[in-house]
Amino acid sequence: MKALRNLLQRSMGARLVALFLGLLFAVQVASFSALRASLSEHAHRALPARLDVGDRVFQSLLDQRAQKLIDGARLLAADYGFREALGSNDADTIVSALENHGNRIGATESALLSTDFRLRSSTTQHQVGLERLIAHLSDKAMTGGSASTIALLSGVPFQAVLVPIKAPVTVGWVMMAFPLDARLAGDMGSLSDLNVTLVFRPRADAAWKVGLSGLPASEARSLADGPWEGRLARMTPIDVGGEELGVRAKWLSAKDTSADDGAVVALLALSIDDAVRLPGDLQVALLGITLLGFIGFGFGSIFTARRVTQPLRSLSESAARLGAGDFETAVEGLNRQDEIGQLARSFERMRVDIAGKQEQVRRLAYWDPLTQLPNRLQFRESVQAAMSAHPDSTIAVIMLDLDRFRSVNDVLGYHFGDLLLAAVAERLKRSTVRPDDLVARLGADKFALLLTSGDSALGLAVAQRVEASFDAPLVLEGHTIDMRASIGIACWPQHAADLDMLLNRAELAMYGAKRRAQGAVVYEPAIDAPASWTLSLLSELRQAVERHELRLYLQPKLELKSGRLIGAESLLRWQHPERGLVPPIQFIPFAEQTGFIRELTLWVFEATAREWRLLHDQGLDLVLSVNLSTRDLLDVKLPQKLATILQRHRVPERAICLEITESAIMDEPQRALAILERLSQAGFALSIDDFGTGYSSLAYLKRLPVNELKIDQSFVRSMETDRSDAMIVRSTIDLAHNLGLSVVAEGIESAAVWDLLRDLNCDHAQGYHMSRPMPAAELGAWSELWAARPHATAPLPALHLH
Ligand code: C2E
Numbered sequence: 198m199k200a201l202r203n204l205l206q207r208s209m210g211a212r213l214v215a216l217f218l219g220l221l222f223a224v225q226v227a228s229f230s231a232l233r234a235s236l237s238e239h240a241h242r243a244l245p246a247r248l249d250v251g252d253r254v255f256q257s258l259l260d261q262r263a264q265k266l267i268d269g270a271r272l273l274a275a276d277y278g279f280r281e282a283l284g285s286n287d288a289d290t291i292v293s294a295l296e297n298h299g300n301r302i303g304a305t306e307s308a309l310l311s312t313d314f315r316l317r318s319s320t321t322q323h324q325v326g327l328e329r330l331i332a333h334l335s336d337k338a339m340t341g342g343s344a345s346t347i348a349l350l351s352g353v354p355f356q357a358v359l360v361p362i363k364a365p366v367t368v369g370w371v372m373m374a375f376p377l378d379a380r381l382a383g384d385m386g387s388l389s390d391l392n393v394t395l396v397f398r399p400r401a402d403a404a405w406k407v408g409l410s411g412l413p414a415s416e417a418r419s420l421a422d423g424p425w426e427g428r429l430a431r432m433t434p435i436d437v438g439g440e441e442l443g444v445r446a447k448w449l450s451a452k453d454t455s456a457d458d459g460a461v462v463a464l465l466a467l468s469i470d471d472a473v474r475l476p477g478d479l480q481v482a483l484l485g486i487t488l489l490g491f492i493g494f495g496f497g498s499i500f501t502a503r504r505v506t507q508p509l510r511s512l513s514e515s516a517a518r519l520g521a522g523d524f525e526t527a528v529e530g531l532n533r534q535d536e537i538g539q540l541a542r543s544f545e546r547m548r549v550d551i552a553g554k555q556e557q558v559r560r561l562a563y564w565d566p567l568t569q570l571p572n573r574l575q576f577r578e579s580v581q582a583a584m585s586a587h588p589d590s591t592i593a594v595i596m597l598d599l600d601r602f603r604s605v606n607d608v609l610g611y612h613f614g615d616l617l618l619a620a621v622a623e624r625l626k627r628s629t630v631r632p633d634d635l636v637a638r639l640g641a642d643k644f645a646l647l648l649t650s651g652d653s654a655l656g657l658a659v660a661q662r663v664e665a666s667f668d669a670p671l672v673l674e675g676h677t678i679d680m681r682a683s684i685g686i687a688c689w690p691q692h693a694a695d696l697d698m699l700l701n702r703a704e705l706a707m708y709g710a711k712r713r714a715q716g717a718v719v720y721e722p723a724i725d726a727p728a729s730w731t732l733s734l735l736s737e738l739r740q741a742v743e744r745h746e747l748r749l750y751l752q753p754k755l756e757l758k759s760g761r762l763i764g765a766e767s768l769l770r771w772q773h774p775e776r777g778l779v780p781p782i783q784f785i786p787f788a789e790q791t792g793f794i795r796e797l798t799l800w801v802f803e804a805t806a807r808e809w810r811l812l813h814d815q816g817l818d819l820v821l822s823v824n825l826s827t828r829d830l831l832d833v834k835l836p837q838k839l840a841t842i843l844q845r846h847r848v849p850e851r852a853i854c855l856e857i858t859e860s861a862i863m864d865e866p867q868r869a870l871a872i873l874e875r876l877s878q879a880g881f882a883l884s885i886d887d888f889g890t891g892y893s894s895l896a897y898l899k900r901l902p903v904n905e906l907k908i909d910q911s912f913v914r915s916m917e918t919d920r921s922d923a924m925i926v927r928s929t930i931d932l933a934h935n936l937g938l939s940v941v942a943e944g945i946e947s948a949a950v951w952d953l954l955r956d957l958n959c960d961h962a963q964g965y966h967m968s969r970p971m972p973a974a975e976l977g978a979w980s981e982l983w984a985a986r987p988h989a990t991a992p993l994p995a996l997h998l999h
Pocket residue numbers: 752767768769780781782785798801823824825826856886887910943944945946963964965966970
């Protein structure tokens with residue numbers, strides 16, 4: 198039952214079949230009931246007529262029997278011997294004649310009556326009621342000659358006749374009678390399907406007795422007791438033994454006899470139930486039709502249900518396909534004109550829509566919407582495809598990164614940055630050689646070119662074309678921008694065995710170009726050595742702060758004249774859990790590119806302030822130098838942030854010197870100048886780091902609020918041997934002094950250089966010769982050792998370890 202309910206709930210087809218069969222069942226029941234009702238109504242209408250017929254048949258049966266009796270009596274009346282005996286009044290002969298004739302026709306009672314109807318002789322034993330019978334017969338005979346009647350004799354119903362004896366005048370009467378016995382009922386039964394039950398009673402107040410009956414005794418009894426008496430209806434329905442009979446009462450004895458005369462009634466009955474009952478063959482036929490109907494409807498409804506559910510199922514399969522991401526296969530049933538066709542068309546529209554959206558998503562996944570160039574993903578796939586398609590040829594990948602793009606974005610806004618990128622994309626497209634060369638934007642300001650059959654020479658040639666295309670400044674919205682790019686080239690299979698290595702090496706070559714400030718660089722293993730793992734480090738760098746992996750190192754700054762310790766430069770180190778102590782050159786450039794340098798700067802600044810306070814408490818009054826990058830100079834909130842840190846550690850501004858490289862200032866001179874002004878006003882000492890490597894004009898330097906120049910170590914290190922370097926150092930010192938700036942020489946690696954610089958009047962010195970950068974906590978101890986050194990220029994061998 199539960200399984201059936203489940204099936205109905207889950208299957209629409211099953212519900213349809215159940216509905217059809219249920220309807221058929223209801224129709225069958227209704228028609229069956231209607232048939233029964235009409236049969237019953239017809240039976241009730243037809244049965245009284247049948248009773249009429251039965252009544253007449255019964256009457257004629259009675260009449261026949263009466264006639265037989267009359268004929269017998271007439272034969273006796275005409276019998277010569279009987280007449281003789283009558284004439285001679287021979288009583289014995291008369292009686293024996295009466296007996297003989299009576300026996301011949303089955304009459305049990307015979308009598309001879311005088312002309313005035315007195316009994317002259319008789320064979321009857323039944324005296325009770327005889328006189329009344331004769332009186333009744335004689336009344337009738339007066340009119341018609343002979344007469345017949347039914348009446349009780351000694352309480353038993355008899356049929357009796359009276360016939361005159363004529364010679365030729367009436368000389369007497371013969372009466373004959375016989376009981377109404379079972380034969381009557383039998384005859385009646387054989388003539389019609391009516392059932393006859395004879396009931397009688399001697400007096401009106403007596404109960405009806407059953408005489409003869411075609412019914413079983415008990416049923417005949419209850420019929421006799423039934424409510425037929427006094428009913429004038431043509432038929433009275435009476436329930437007899439659980440069966441309904443239609444009954445008609447036929448008074449056989451004269452009704453007008455007095456109450457004491459006794460009454461005889463024939464109850465004619467037929468079965469209403471039989472009449473109403475469907476004939477057996479009709480029942481079989483109906484059952485057959487019903488069965489056939491069920492089978493036909495069953496198959497028909499299954500077929501219909503299939504027709505309805507099959508397309509639904511195929512639609513649901515289509516929906517499942519859509520759900521599984523297959524948007525290619527069209528939905529079935531589009532040509533149907535019905536509701537399912539409409540549904541299918543809606544589905545199809547949905548499929549096309551989704552496929553369109555999918556295509557859009559694909560576009561977004563594979564294309565850069567800004568420049569309309571393929572994106573990194575597509576570039577990778579194209580390189581891979583080119584590798585698979587031409588296993589024997591060479592592929593060159595050119596990767597380029599715009600210099601100073603971030604500054605453009607920061608200063609002129611993102612909209613302008615977008616325009617710039619689009620313009621660059623345009624120029625790059627024009628630089629390609631063959632139509633199947635691919636230009637892609639890998640992200641931010643990074644682009645790549647794929648030369649599907651090209652070696653490093655071609656790569657370099659194209660890279661130079663790209664460089665040349667950047668020669669003409671870009672003019673966008675009234676701004677003239679001088680764009681440069683760092684370009685890296687790597688080839689397959691020459692430089693890399695697979696896709697990732699190829700892209701990685703092109704990128705490394707590009708960073709190499711950036712570091713060397715060189716336009717285009719073809720990959721070479723030397724580039725790889727320090728930087729091969731830089732990229733992976735980059736992601737870890739962000740976590741380094743939280744994990745306390747950063748270390749502050751200090752490198753002493755000394756007064757050249759006296760050798761006195763006057764300060765130190767804060768230099769950042771990264772204590773990597775696996776790679777050990779990582780030098781700044783391996784992560785600072787990338788931190789600058791990602792903008793993360795701002796957080797690093799604040800970390801260094803805070804550590805420096807803390808250290809200054811500690812050293813100060815030890816009695817050392819030093820100026821600690823902190824390096825700032827281009828990014829820091831673009832942060833207008835930097836002065837405020839630095840002030841907050843200093844306040845926290847109770848450090849005066851004059852105790853900190855901020856080192857800025859030439860290029861950091863020249864990237865964005867106006868803004869850098871504004872910030873430097875504010876920092877200078879705040880009381881910080883400012884220093885130009887790596888002086889000599891950039892292109893800044895000294896005239897421009899004059900306008901900067903700086904206090905110090907740091908000559909780059911590349912000049913200092915070799916000044917002992919390289920005369921031109923020595924000259925550059927000398928003139929720089931002079932020039933700085935003329936501008937009122939103090940001069941620091943960094944990169945002093947020998948006592949000779951120390952001496953040279955002292956002779957050139959250089960103010961301060963920094964270099965491995967005196968000390969390598971050391972963990973900040975060691976500076977206090979170092980300063981004591983330094984102060985206690987035997988003579989002024991002697992290095993401290995024990996401290997060279999750092
Ligand atoms: P820099 O600011 O010019 O720092 C001086 C660099 O020269 C230091 O390298 C120092 O160890 C090295 N040096 C000093 N004396 C000698 C010497 O006698 N011979 C040689 N060969 N090298 C010497 P380091 O610590 O590796 O730092 C490299 C650069 O990384 C720094 O150059 C600076 O530009 C950058 N950097 C270091 N720490 C920071 C920082 O906290 N913030 C920023 N923005 N940059 C930093």
